[in-house]
Amino acid sequence: MVDFxxxxxxxxYRAIYARRDIRRFRPDPVPDDVVERLIxxxxxxxxxxxxxxxxxxxxxxxxxxxxxxxxASRAIAAAQQGYTERKEDFGKLKLEGIEESPLxxxxxxxxxxxxxxxxxxxxxxEMDVYSTCLAVQNLWLAARAEGVGVGWVSFLYPHEVREVxxxxxxxxxxxxxxxxxxxxxxxxxxxxxxxGWRERIDVEELVHYGGWDPAKEPDGSVEAASD
Amino acid sequence: MVDFxxxxxxxxYRAIYARRDIRRFRPDPVPDDVVERLIxxxxxxxxxxxxxxxxxxxxxxxxxxxxxxxxASRAIAAAQQGYTERKEDFGKLKLEGIEESPLxxxxxxxxxxxxxxxxxxxxxxEMDVYSTCLAVQNLWLAARAEGVGVGWVSFLYPHEVREVxxxxxxxxxxxxxxxxxxxxxxxxxxxxxxxGWRERIDVEELVHYGGWDPAKEPDGSVEAASD
Numbered sequence: 135m136v137d138f139x140x141x142x143x144x145x146x147y148r149a150i151y152a153r154r155d156i157r158r159f160r161p162d163p164v165p166d167d168v169v170e171r172l173i174x175x176x177x178x179x180x181x182x183x184x185x186x187x188x189x190x191x192x193x194x195x196x197x198x199x200x201x202x203x204x205x206a207s208r209a210i211a212a213a214q215q216g217y218t219e220r221k222e223d224f225g226k227l228k229l230e231g232i233e234e235s236p237l238x239x240x241x242x243x244x245x246x247x248x249x250x251x252x253x254x255x256x257x258x259x260e261m262d263v264y265s266t267c268l269a270v271q272n273l274w275l276a277a278r279a280e281g282v283g284v285g286w287v288s289f290l291y292p293h294e295v296r297e298v299x300x301x302x303x304x305x306x307x308x309x310x311x312x313x314x315x316x317x318x319x320x321x322x323x324x325x326x327x328x329x330g331w332r333e334r335i336d337v338e339e340l341v342h343y344g345g346w347d348p349a350k351e352p353d354g355s356v357e358a359a360s361d
Numbered sequence: 362m363v364d365f366x367x368x369x370x371x372x373x374y375r376a377i378y379a380r381r382d383i384r385r386f387r388p389d390p391v392p393d394d395v396v397e398r399l400i401x402x403x404x405x406x407x408x409x410x411x412x413x414x415x416x417x418x419x420x421x422x423x424x425x426x427x428x429x430x431x432x433a434s435r436a437i438a439a440a441q442q443g444y445t446e447r448k449e450d451f452g453k454l455k456l457e458g459i460e461e462s463p464l465x466x467x468x469x470x471x472x473x474x475x476x477x478x479x480x481x482x483x484x485x486x487e488m489d490v491y492s493t494c495l496a497v498q499n500l501w502l503a504a505r506a507e508g509v510g511v512g513w514v515s516f517l518y519p520h521e522v523r524e525v526x527x528x529x530x531x532x533x534x535x536x537x538x539x540x541x542x543x544x545x546x547x548x549x550x551x552x553x554x555x556x557g558w559r560e561r562i563d564v565e566e567l568v569h570y571g572g573w574d575p576a577k578e579p580d581g582s583v584e585a586a587s588d
Contacts (some may be wrong), residue, residue, distance in 0.1 A: 145369035146376045150499050151403050175377050177564045179498065182515055182552040186562050191569045198571065213483040214418055248559065248581065256440040261515045267494030270478040272377050275502065279373035281363035283404035288409055288488045300573040303517035326411040332475065335413050337404045342418045346527040350531065354413055354475060356363040
């Protein structure tokens, strides 16, 4: 019944547990055949009504990367204004590796793909974007198995990314990913945990049996962890 | 540099390529230790600002499943009204396995987790929901490696699901998953492809180099494939 060997099963879990959000990259390129495998892995994600709403825009030229980095720099500066106590900590975090990573990839969602009747996108209209996120995670895990690091940059103004990459107005940029070999390898723990930003929540606090349990109190804040 | 063996890497790709959206289940339960591993895999997804915004509501009692199934039946009947030409085809599709599957799981997104300052959820407010979707895909791939099938039911009214499962108003039900051993094993192809609903798009039509290429014309419609 279970058609994966124990070793195969463990390899899948290993990719899941050893995957990290990478922000520091070595400059050496990711070989074309590896990039092709990552993209094909993304394309084999589940999608609502088998609509496959994603497109993948590959960016490796310095000029375009610098334009995207400029957007990120302004979005990061804007976010920093929202912090008071942790403003200094925030300033120390490395939040993107757009320029250093040899490859950037923007994964988008086209809501017109397979429309008007996308099977299953009826009462939950956002299912196409959800499908696009599933494709991102396929790519991320495949990359980990290839020894390739991925970092998702969300400090961006999506409408500006759209303009820089000539993405049509009806198509939504969902994920902007930096891709390359991680400098110093894959960290043992998530970077934000290493830096003391937040802790991993005890999984038991997140699981509810039969219905929502209001007694659960998940908290990954560092204050709570150290008090 | 690449720390996965060839066999380990292939196992990860195998999970990605052999994963299916399952709607027909055997009644035998998924052992508790397997369920725990699936949930822990979900919990090790990347999340914006390491916020871990997901909760996991586990449902295995008949009464609750029937309440959810009633919601799905109405959402499916509503969707069918939108079809004209393919109304009959639509009626033949099996769209959910809520009752048959031994286990249902609702994965939610709590936007207050780690708030007010969730690192990276500034200019892209939906990053918490995107993170929740990444958790779904971790669970889905881990399940495949365990020989366990998963089907995402999107024919649901999320506000009704919230009510049935006592989920607080501020928490968003993102994914309702049916989980169990697939009846007849995992299909070779996606179910909707097998049923002639849509075709897989040629991946080359989805990849753009340097910026959006308007010449690409992805189309997975069956009309296009057979014309």
